[in-house]
Amino acid sequence: GDSVTQMEGPVTLSEEAFLTINCTYTATGYPSLFWYVQYPGEGLQLLLKATKADDKGSNKGFEATYRKETTSFHLEKGSVQVSDSAVYFCALNGGSNYKLTFGKGTLLTVNP
Amino acid sequence: DSGVTQTPKHLITATGQRVTLRCSPRSGDLSVYWYQQSLDQGLQFLIQYYNGEERAKGNILERFSAQQFPDLHSELNLSSLELGDSALYFCASSVGYRSYEQYFGPGTRLTVT
Numbered sequence: 049g050d051s052v053t054q055m056e057g058p059v060t061l062s063e064e065a066f067l068t069i070n071c072t073y074t075a076t077g078y079p080s081l082f083w084y085v086q087y088p089g090e091g092l093q094l095l096l097k098a099t100k101a102d103d104k105g106s107n108k109g110f111e112a113t114y115r116k117e118t119t120s121f122h123l124e125k126g127s128v129q130v131s132d133s134a135v136y137f138c139a140l141n142g143g144s145n146y147k148l149t150f151g152k153g154t155l156l157t158v159n160p
Numbered sequence: 161d162s163g164v165t166q167t168p169k170h171l172i173t174a175t176g177q178r179v180t181l182r183c184s185p186r187s188g189d190l191s192v193y194w195y196q197q198s199l200d201q202g203l204q205f206l207i208q209y210y211n212g213e214e215r216a217k218g219n220i221l222e223r224f225s226a227q228q229f230p231d232l233h234s235e236l237n238l239s240s241l242e243l244g245d246s247a248l249y250f251c252a253s254s255v256g257y258r259s260y261e262q263y264f265g266p267g268t269r270l271t272v273t
Binding site: 080082084091092093094147150 | 162164191193195202203205208215216218250252257258260261262263264265266267
């Protein structure tokens with residue numbers, strides 16, 4: 049079945065540091081890939097998406113590129129802010145299923 | 161604000177009881193999805209409804225059931241509650257039954273004591 053593996057947290061960075069959160073997936077067919085963010089006490093917000101190989105999703109300075117050859121969708125940001133502190137979830141929507149399959153989430157804490 | 165609303169925000173109840181969680185999708189969305197978020201299992205898909213009909217089932221226990229009404233709001237019913245049912249329950253919605261993007265509500269935190 050479909051699965052998503054993302055790097056274990058927590059990740060602690062200083063403001064303006066570079067962020068990478070690794071995500072790899074296993075899926076049949078051609079899934080769409082997503083990053084969701086969950087701020088403390090809130091629901092999940094769609095951060096960015098990519099629907100086919102080599103697509104780059106981007107939003108709010110975050111980027112991720114759909115790499116079919118390495119089955120990866122790593123999240124990056126060049127300069128993190130304290131307000132980026134949250135839990136980040138990598139997810140996929142498989143070709144034959146319409147549910148989202150999530151990774152376990154990575155807690156990011158950014159210190160001033 | 162995603163446009164998806166869920167009530168109540170918090171629910172505390174005892175083992176063996178039954179509760180109902182409510183979700184209203186974004187205006188225009190026909191699909192509703194339910195997810196459970198717990199510390200040990202992470203985020204797990206429970207069930208999907210599209211325009212009143214069940215479309216897909218995930219790891220949903222037999223003690224749990226859901227439905228979607230003609231006005232498209234959905235309810236998730238949890239019965240014979242156990243301590244292990246304590247979790248955050250999220251509802252999400254999308255336009256179609258095969259939509260790439262799902263928009264999540266703020267969740268209902270259920271505590272079973």
